[in-house]
Amino acid sequence: MSLNYISEILPSLFQGAGLTLQLFFWTLIGSLPLGLLVSLGLNSKIKPIKWILDIYVWLMRGTPLLLQLIFVFYGLPLIGVVFERYDAAIFAFILNYGAYFAEIFRGGLQSIDKGQYEGAKVLRLSYFQTIRKVVIPQVFRIVLPSVGNEVINLVKDSSLVYVIGLGDLLRAGNIATSRDVSLVPLLLVAVIYLVMIAVLTYILRKVEKRYSYK
Amino acid sequence: MLEVKNLKKSFGSRVILDDVNVTVKDREILSIVGPSGAGKTTLLRCIAGLETADSGEFLIDGVAFDPAASDTSESVIGVVFQDFNLFPHLTVFENIMLAPTMVLKNTKSEAQDEAKTLLNNLGLDDKGELYPHQLSGGQKQRVALARALAMHPKILCYDEPTSALDPNLRREVEKLILKLKQDGMTQLVVTHDMEFAKMIADDILEVNYLDNSNQK
Numbered sequence: 001m002s003l004n005y006i007s008e009i010l011p012s013l014f015q016g017a018g019l020t021l022q023l024f025f026w027t028l029i030g031s032l033p034l035g036l037l038v039s040l041g042l043n044s045k046i047k048p049i050k051w052i053l054d055i056y057v058w059l060m061r062g063t064p065l066l067l068q069l070i071f072v073f074y075g076l077p078l079i080g081v082v083f084e085r086y087d088a089a090i091f092a093f094i095l096n097y098g099a100y101f102a103e104i105f106r107g108g109l110q111s112i113d114k115g116q117y118e119g120a121k122v123l124r125l126s127y128f129q130t131i132r133k134v135v136i137p138q139v140f141r142i143v144l145p146s147v148g149n150e151v152i153n154l155v156k157d158s159s160l161v162y163v164i165g166l167g168d169l170l171r172a173g174n175i176a177t178s179r180d181v182s183l184v185p186l187l188l189v190a191v192i193y194l195v196m197i198a199v200l201t202y203i204l205r206k207v208e209k210r211y212s213y214k
Numbered sequence: 215m216l217e218v219k220n221l222k223k224s225f226g227s228r229v230i231l232d233d234v235n236v237t238v239k240d241r242e243i244l245s246i247v248g249p250s251g252a253g254k255t256t257l258l259r260c261i262a263g264l265e266t267a268d269s270g271e272f273l274i275d276g277v278a279f280d281p282a283a284s285d286t287s288e289s290v291i292g293v294v295f296q297d298f299n300l301f302p303h304l305t306v307f308e309n310i311m312l313a314p315t316m317v318l319k320n321t322k323s324e325a326q327d328e329a330k331t332l333l334n335n336l337g338l339d340d341k342g343e344l345y346p347h348q349l350s351g352g353q354k355q356r357v358a359l360a361r362a363l364a365m366h367p368k369i370l371c372y373d374e375p376t377s378a379l380d381p382n383l384r385r386e387v388e389k390l391i392l393k394l395k396q397d398g399m400t401q402l403v404v405t406h407d408m409e410f411a412k413m414i415a416d417d418i419l420e421v422n423y424l425d426n427s428n429q430k
Contacts, residue, residue, distance in 0.1 A: 115295060123365060138302065138303050213345050
């Protein structure tokens with residue numbers, strides 16, 4: 001395992017890691033707010049909204065993410081909906097993770113005592129103010145560990161985009177391994193994933209600490 | 215003066231309040247006393263707008279108001295809940311300042327000044343930066359009281375103010391309520407404790423079971 005070889009393949013691995021991080025970032029930006037909205041809808045008193053969202057969550061959690069990626073990129077064009085590779089990946093990831101986050105947030109929302117809403121109501125806070133200032137900060141703290149779990153899964157799930165031909169970290173390592181008949185690229189891929197996850201874990205711990213009030 | 219006229223409320227087929235009339239005179243204390251299940255908390259929740267009455271009229275100083283409306287320009291009713299319902303993620307200051315800044319659109323410094331004054335008056339000068347879980351039951355209740363007072367309600371309602379507290383704190387609650395009365399506050403106290411009601415109230419309304427056919 002010469003250092004020379006490592007420095008030769010690292011740039012392409014970092015490039016792959018860059019794409020992985022981009023996917024990760026945009027998926028979170030899209031799926032966290034989506035999950036929040038869906039969870040509010042899942043708790044809604046308007047039944048049709050709840051039914052539609054229940055079906056959405058069931059579809060997203062009930063089928064493999066791999067299938068969803070293939071469906072969006074290879075399936076939808078057959079009915080005239082064409083995505084770029086990268087857009088297809090982000091679209092599928094946001095829909096999929098949005099459903100998981102919605103379920104996590106729904107649990108968090110349900111654990112907020114009715115008295116909190118009543119306390120806010122007699123102080124004449126509007127529904128929106130109550131959600132923003134009273135409910136979300138408490139839900140946020142409750143769901144943080146579960147959200148952290150999903151966030152870490154997301155880093156690794158992003159490797160599924162190889163199936164639609166996107167050059168992420170795993171694909172970069174795979175290409176180098178089969179080209180050079182060497183284990184080194186795959187080991188490096190593992191190390192890069194581990195480092196990314198270590199950094200994320202550290203950040204999540206910090207955030208948990210920052211928002212704990214007990 | 216708060217007047218409630220011909221208030222009716224049922225849950226399903228179970229009649230809870232049947233033509234109830236309540237009057238709380240300015241600067242006086244009305245206690246609503248009765249066994250649990252008699253509907254006294256429901257009565258308070260109707261007045262606070264947390265339940266919608268089936269029928270009945272609510273008047274404040276002779277003018278009709280809708281307790282459930284949140285868009286009125288003035289606060290009519292303040293509530294100190296049985297288990298206080300403080301916001302656990304906010305400090306004592308933030309609990310008190312939230313509604314004045316969000317609803318009354320007071321500036322932060324105005325709200326903070328007022329919160330400080332309220333806490334001083336309630337003997338909680340040094341508790342502003344603490345979180346609710348760091349307070350004792352009696353302190354939580356006083357924070358809940360300060361939070362309600364910060365909205366300048368015309369009537370202050372208490373739901374069972376003694377039941378979540380140590381029995382020997384009853385005197386303290388009594389003093390607190392009587393002090394507020396001296397300051398000119400009109401108060402309505404729901405309690406099952408007749409002795410306590412007699413100590414504080416100018417007037418006592420006894421709510422009894424309507425009749426046995428309604429009790430299952």
